[in-house]
Amino acid sequence: CWNFPLWLLQEVFFGHRIRRTRLVEDPVFVLGHWRSGTTLLHELLVSDPRHTYPDTYASFCPNHFLFSRPWIAWWLRVFLPPKRPMDNMLVHWDAPQEDEWALCNMGIPSPYLSLAFPNHGPLFQEYLDLRDLPPEALARWKEALYRFLQALTVQSPKRIVLKSPPHTARVRVLVEMFPQARFIHIVRDPYALFPSTMKTWQRLYRYHGLQVPHYEGLEEHVFRTLVRMYEAFEEDRPLIPPDRFCQVRYEDLVRHPVAVMQRIYNELDLGDFQLARPAIEAYAARSRHYQVNRHELSAQQRAKIAQRWQFYFQRYGYLP
Numbered sequence: 001c002w003n004f005p006l007w008l009l010q011e012v013f014f015g016h017r018i019r020r021t022r023l024v025e026d027p028v029f030v031l032g033h034w035r036s037g038t039t040l041l042h043e044l045l046v047s048d049p050r051h052t053y054p055d056t057y058a059s060f061c062p063n064h065f066l067f068s069r070p071w072i073a074w075w076l077r078v079f080l081p082p083k084r085p086m087d088n089m090l091v092h093w094d095a096p097q098e099d100e101w102a103l104c105n106m107g108i109p110s111p112y113l114s115l116a117f118p119n120h121g122p123l124f125q126e127y128l129d130l131r132d133l134p135p136e137a138l139a140r141w142k143e144a145l146y147r148f149l150q151a152l153t154v155q156s157p158k159r160i161v162l163k164s165p166p167h168t169a170r171v172r173v174l175v176e177m178f179p180q181a182r183f184i185h186i187v188r189d190p191y192a193l194f195p196s197t198m199k200t201w202q203r204l205y206r207y208h209g210l211q212v213p214h215y216e217g218l219e220e221h222v223f224r225t226l227v228r229m230y231e232a233f234e235e236d237r238p239l240i241p242p243d244r245f246c247q248v249r250y251e252d253l254v255r256h257p258v259a260v261m262q263r264i265y266n267e268l269d270l271g272d273f274q275l276a277r278p279a280i281e282a283y284a285a286r287s288r289h290y291q292v293n294r295h296e297l298s299a300q301q302r303a304k305i306a307q308r309w310q311f312y313f314q315r316y317g318y319l320p
Contacts, residue, residue, distance in 0.1 A: 006063070006064035007063040008104055009064065010067035014067060018154055021150055021154050022153075023160065024159055024160075025151060026179065027161065027178060027182040028184065028268075029163075029181055029183045030045070030162065030163035030184050031168040031185040031233070032165060032185055032186040033165055033187075033193060033197070033229065034165045034200055036186050036187060036188040037250035039096075039163065040253060040254070041253060042163035044283055047279040047283045048275070048279060049275075049279060052129035052153075052156040052159070052160055052161070053096045054096070054099045054152055055094050056091070056094070056095050057073045057076075057096060058151075058152065059102040060097075061105070062102035065155075066154060066155055070122070073080065074102060075091065080092065080093065080273070084307070096163065098163060099164050099209055103148070105148075107149065108144045109127050111124050115205060115208045116210050118205040118209045118211060121217065128169050128225070128232075129165070129228065129229070130169075142177055150196060154298050165229075168185070168232075168233050170228075171236035171240060172232075182270070183240050184248065185246070186248050186249070187316040187318075190318060191302060191305060194297075195295035198218065198222055201221075201222065204214060205218075215272060226245055227311075230311070230312060230315075235255045257280070258280055258281055278318065300320070
């Protein structure tokens with residue numbers, strides 16, 4: 001009852017402008033599994049004043065954020081928790097956010113809609129990699145993403161940096177849509193990745209679901225999703241030109257954030273790093289004392305992770 005009239009008002013005041021807007025440059029995509037450090041990498045990249053990004057308000061009000069932000073966002077702050085449910089990252093309307101949420105709120109099917117009814121099992125898994133979608137559904141997905149990016153460009157005409165883990169499995173479509181896009185892939189020790197992902201889905205099911213979650217089949221879902229994601233990613237990665245792809249390790253980014261960011265800028269030709277260095281150094285200093293969640297794994301759990309995700313250990317240089 002609120003979103004529809006606000007969308008209509010945005011169409012009246014901004015619709016024509018959005019439709020004729022072109023992106024300043026093709027986006028920069030941060031790829032990686034959930035809990036692999038994509039948020040940290042995203043926030044370091046958007047510290048650069050030459051970059052823009054979808055923030056939390058735009059991602060949860062994608063159909064009217066240009067119109068409604070000035071007079072709605074400020075009082076909605078009282079409904080935000082101070083931190084994300086799965087970790088200690090701060091939450092505010094201006095914080096960088098996943099564009100996958102924007103697609104959900106624009107009516108596009110997404111695996112994230114499983115959060116609403118977690119006991120029904122995973123939903124819309126075909127939208128993880130987009131491979132088996134009918135042509136009309138794929139066209140609708142592309143149109144929605146591009147329109148959202150057009151609206152972001154109206155708000156801030158800069159190069160957009162996007163971070164959504166499902167994009168890791170969508171390289172083929174993203175390269176087709178944005179031939180000049182850059183891709184940064186981040187990997188992390190699977191022994192940290194698995195329990196952190198489990199905790200993330202458990203908390204999101206509990207806080208956002210319309211059912212009391214039972215968590216049945218969740219462990220198997222986590223195992224299978226990474227395999228499906230990386231089968232698509234490794235198959236499609238050769239489609240990215242070498243000078244538009246960079247890979248980093250979470251552990252290196254945490255230890256040496258400024259040095260890793262400088263390497264990313266150099267490899268992807270993102271512009272003069274010295275212009276971004278002060279803001280990146282300031283962000284790295286602020287996050288220096290961030291407390292990472294600690295997870296204890298039994299020997300049986302470690303053996304299962306090593307067996308199910310053996311290819312990830314081998315491909316990205318982690319030793320089980």
